[in-house]
Amino acid sequence: MGKQGCVYLVGAGPGDIGLVTAKGYQYLQQAEVVLYDRLVNPLLLEYASPQAEFIYCGKMPKKHILRQEAINDLLIQHGLEGKKVVRLKGGDPSVFGRVGEEAEALEQAGVPYEIVPGITAGIGAAAYAGVPVTHREHSLSFAVITGHDKSPSGEPLIDWHALAKGIDTIAFYMGIGNLPHIADQLISHGRSPDTPVLLIQWGTTGKQRTLQGSLANIVGKAKTAQFKNPAIILVGEVSEIKKGESWFESKPLFSQHLLLGRASDEQSAIGQHLRDQGAEVFEFPRMQLKKNLLKETDIPTDKDLLFLSPASVDVFFASLQANKMDIRHIQGDFYGVSPKTVKALASYHCVGKEMSERDPHASTLVILGDSEGIDREKQRYSFVFDQDFIATHTYTRVPQTLQTFRRLQEEERIETIIFPNVRAVKTVTESFQECGESPENISMYAQVICFGEKSKQAAVKAGYSVDKVLSEPTEKALFEALLQKEFSLAAAFS
Template sequence: MKRVGKVFFVGAGPGDPKLITVKGAEALAAAEVIVYDRLINKELLNYADKNANRIYCGKTPHYPSISQESINEIIVEHAKEGKTVVRLKGGDPGIFGRVGEEAEHCLDNGVPYEIVPGITSGIAAPAYAGIPLTHRDYSSSFAIIAGQKRKDHDGDNINWKELATAVDTLVFYMGVKNIGTIQSQLLLNGKDPTTPVALVRWGTYERQETLVGELHNIVDLVEQHQFQSPAIIVVGEVVKLRGKLAWFEEENSRDVLLREAINL
């Protein structure tokens, strides 16, 4: 009887390749097949054996992409060949990573699997921008929300009335395109117009950028600066801390200036 392989659903972290877990890096090193997403840092593939089969299954907005059903089949097909498969996902597999669907498909096909958590961008990107999601003076709770709905679902599945005032800090993924809806719904449901808002683009990468405003003017600022995805949106008083705690972009700026001075 042919041996069935095993699937490892590995969180790649938010972008900085050093933020992958030790267990995730070990899984990559042992992988015979790697099925990876668009937003992972390609440097992570250096952990893999040079003979490992690398299969790109990224989804690009507004462009034809491989279906989720096809990705499910690719994972299971290679595992049934007796291979060790790593499904490498940006951030954490369980935070908008569809790991539930893919793990269910493995289970339905008798393929063993393991989930290796990763650092999700909704926590890492704000941290690199100097914005902790909790703080004793500002926030004792936060919520993570998908900033866009499924294309095959009608209506809005977010309870804006409760969400606007239920927690101190709101973190939206994939929300830049719908920033106008996010703004209007929060204002309509009782959020203070002067609530600080930050958008962190390409969080933890060297090219990280942060845009800060308030709820009443954030849409205008996004349009003015042509701020585009991928970005995390943080809404809450903790954004005020960025003025004191920002470290990464400032450090990167110093590094760039130093490199330029050395090359003069």
């Protein structure tokens, strides 16, 4: 009997990748196939398995990449093949996400499934705009309404009288195209023209944009501001709670979309700190580590060892364990190329030193690192023979990361590129070229920041126009550069 498949209908939340539930994140990591919608933040795809197959099911008004029937067929096909399938939907799959139709199709085909709820946009986007959808003094009821439906005109066919007179706060989804009809119907069925209205576009993301008005004037304001979907129309007294920037919009790096160059499989601490300050960060390209466990005869026991990264430390100690070798057989001293690497040695209860502490006249040094790092260090340590270098691992690019880049590019969310080192310039540029992009074209719409002169020289040689070189290669200097007016991309919509 073959392995049984299962389809997980997962709510991805309204945009912020931190709003996915723990269960949704777990299933995404385990998925062999991921079918995702247009309103799913592409950055979520970076957390799927490197081996997962991605299928884009984007839907726009009057334009469908895959029709619903085809999506149902794919879910059934992969489920019957015994695969773990995640159907990733923006917001909550049960709120205008057509999860009922997909669940019914799976049920009829005998494919097991689970529904994993998510945070719906009407609540999440409002909260990120600083507005609670209920409030003891302003709103004791809340309703979510589709802003367009299957009627010939696309205008929602609902009980307007009950809605206008009986519900305090109303969230219309994807209704900007029908905003005049919605405002007219609410007013004509008894809602005051002075009722506050808040429009929230791309809620909970760095592209979040808001517009306040009333039922009487919101149509004109939205037209002037060229407001478009995806957006929530929030009608009710609670909308007036928003005064200026919300807690989310006031973060120092809000609305900045950063591509942080990456050269290993480790996520950057800098990347997380930038996210904490409100930036949307794409660490690109995503890399996968392949270990080259050493044979016992290849493990040096009587020479000093220089580790080029924490990963090389991990592979070395994994090799000792695989060969059942006692650490006491290693007679040489341990060195790390960076404080982070020295710290990795300490995690194995070994004392590591920085290279500055080593006697330059000491015995032969053996350098352990990834294959590309070894090539770089061979040039630096050209006086050392080739056999004194050991490749502990290699990095390969995860193919799906290119799909994430393309989706972000289509949504105009590649605005600033950061090169922390020379190696990142190489890996990023190769990935761009695989997507059919050139450094020259990227530089026309994205600003480029380099940590130092060496990374600048590499970037210029590759074809980029470099806009800024940090005063010092630190996180603090990067943060200050991003805060400068010429690097603040916040405000196209402020």
